[in-house]
Amino acid sequence: MSTVKHFLRTVVGRAYPRLVGVWREKSWLIFDVLFPLLQVSAYVYIYRAIGAPPEFSGFAILGGATIAYWMNVLWSMASQLYWEKETGNLQLYLLAPTSRMAILLGMALGGLTATTVRAAGVILVGALLFRVPLQVSHGALFLGVFLLTLVALYGLGMLLSSVFLLWGREAWHLSNLFMEPVYLLAGFYFPVRALGLGLALAASVIPITLGLDALRQLLYPQLMENFRVLPVEAEMGVLAGLAVLFVFLARGGLRFFENLARREGRLTLRGQ
């Protein structure tokens, strides 16, 4: 059994429940598309009330789709290991003679694929409902930025999963904390440059910040001329850097947690 094959089997094994979940729980899909869509609609009308050009409705829709990913990263990546610990799965994962990164990767790939279905739903329905101009000028570049953003984002998710594990019960609150404040700082609904260059750059630790900014630049080049944080190429560079950094840190983080937990007896709930 080659190591690579074993790694891949683990990835597929852990991704499977998430993929299967998409069509096994079809009714969830409705909720998962509906909920962001409600928010998106509200923001579209808020913009319309103050006479914003239609591109801003595009921002709102893009933001809503991004929320689907961010929620997935928070609730199904960052909180996941903590939750697996509570249900007793975590110890079984650590017990298995396989790569922990493969398990995290499987979690990420499964969640990412499942969420893409939802995000696509939000964009499609949103664009149709509000007749928003969505015209991609550089298709390949757009796709590249999008994928890079996802890699960095789920890398962050992997890292957070160890951090949240350390945090224990407070992790749940941490996920809650990372909602509205992150929507604000990462500029889910408006060009992040509006926060000022300094803050926008600081917020770039969240991969969504630059990812969204680059996508907006590619969608609405004229409008974004005055609003962009960095040129698209530079933003891609930063995103790539973040991706590598996060995955690397995630690996260290999980190792750190595992050692700590083995020392302190925290891998499972007490008394089990």
Add this chain to the structure above:
Amino acid sequence: MASYDLAVKTEGLTRIFRLRKREARDGAREILALDRVTLEVQRGELFGLLGPNGAGKTTLIKILATLLLPTSGRAYVAGIDVVENPVEVRRHINMVVGGETSGYGLLTVEENLWMFAQFYGIPSREARRRILELLALVGMADRAKTKVYHLSSGMRQKMNIVRGFLTNPEILFLDEPTLGLDVQTARTIREFVRRWLEEHPDRTILLTTHYMHEADELCDRVAIIDRGRILACAAPWELKTALRQEAVFRLRVEGIADAKAALDGMPEIRALAQHAEDGQLLLDLVLASEEALVSVLARLSASGARLAELRKEEPTLEDVFLALVGRKLTEDQDEHS
């Protein structure tokens, strides 16, 4: 397969848990969960660890399964040091904790088991074959396609047990595998374990339990553990024979509230447990010799007790435990975790 004779070997294994301030018990900030445990489990054995709640059974299993570090001492599984080389140990073992389930409710039984098989690098076809075979053995053949959240808790536990055997581990740790199960399911599981080991004579199982019957019925050898210490370790029959020179009696008496107080200080009494039932007092007595019974009865009668029933019994592992520890295995612990 690695070459080793001892499937498990521990030397002076000790584990101390440090508690946070608000968790402190009776002011103590430390719990001695394992106290210099030295054990040897032969390859091919079904070895039992018998002890009450809180004795340290799970702690020992967790250390052997590389999920917990010892505070001091050494442990080898399949001849490999669990502290030095946990990654290597994991290739040889698996573990099932009774009362826990595994996997995701959304998946079917078969899918869940398949997922775990993937983590062990087992090809899908082979995994499927083993899954169906094992499910049939525990009487769940018709449940392969059932989603786990539709299963009863007993069924979930059986599925979890199958997960342990699925990877065909050289050494399998079963931590209270029949915990909380009904009699019938528990029996199915015990039969299954026994049979599996007969068919795989080079495999080793280390099982913990606080049910004495389970240890008696199932295990080749049993170690009795209490408060982190191994008090005895031998085949069940040997442990019981050791008691046979002594005499084990069951008494039912009336008109007395506390026989322990009444019988206090009698050197002939090796061990005594009492337990009130329907206004009577049930006594389990381990005496140094049969002759001692006379003086015990005299003392009881002097305290106002009337004898309602008296039986001499073959010793059980329960009596062994009573003789060793001074209380019954099932007696209420101050520990509830």
Add this chain to the structure above:
Amino acid sequence: MMRRLREAWQGIKVGTWLGWQIESNWTEPFLFAIYAVIKPVAGVLILVVMYLVVAKDGLANPLFPHVFLGTTFYLYVVNVLSGVSWTVVDDREHYGMLKYVYLAPMHFYGYLLGRGMAKTLLATLSVLVTLLFGVVGLGVRLSLDDPKLLVGALLLGLASLAFYGILLAGVSLLIARHGWVVGDVVAGGLYLLCGTAFPLSLLPWPLRALGLGLPPTHWLEALRRALLGSGLHSELSRLTSAQLLLILVATTALGGALSVGIVGVAERIAVRRGLLDMQTMY
């Protein structure tokens, strides 16, 4: 009858106590900061930036105070309305506790009402914090010209939110697998339909009609009139404040009646189908 009343009272007492116990980790500074300060303020700041980017007059735009006020009081909707329904699911799934609550000799409805009261109390804190931030940080000017309207609207609105929250809790109990999101989706829908942050006239007419039929629309409008001196929605401008209050009285009464009925039915069905101790998380 007397016994039922006593049980109901007992339920309210225990529910409030239990609710407070469960919610009272709010009093930890870290959690207080998250839920009562950071999250609401960040939510408002998103709107602030949107206005600054697009509106020529920025926060001086005459709509802004209305948007701010709507969003701030909407915190009650999230916390009370969704909060109570979420409670049922959380009790069941997380604490595995619902069945014990139910077995205890108290009134289930009373228990829910108690939880709602605890939520209301806590939401009040975050509303106050956000209002303070608006007045001090964003220069929103609040007037207290009509205290009677303010108090009347506030109390009626909160009672009605609690009732509708309980109603929703009953529903969540039954649609076991989706209980988690029902509250969220309803809250998201109300934000949109009740003209919380924009004039209702922007909505296409079916949605507008729906919005005009929803109690929180009238509630927010009454609060705007009381605190800002004028309302937001032209559709409601012909109603006098007394009429608005009257509508609130009616919808609150309706909510009360509906919630009692629906929780009663839900309770019976749940017991019959064994939904009280169901665990759907995996």
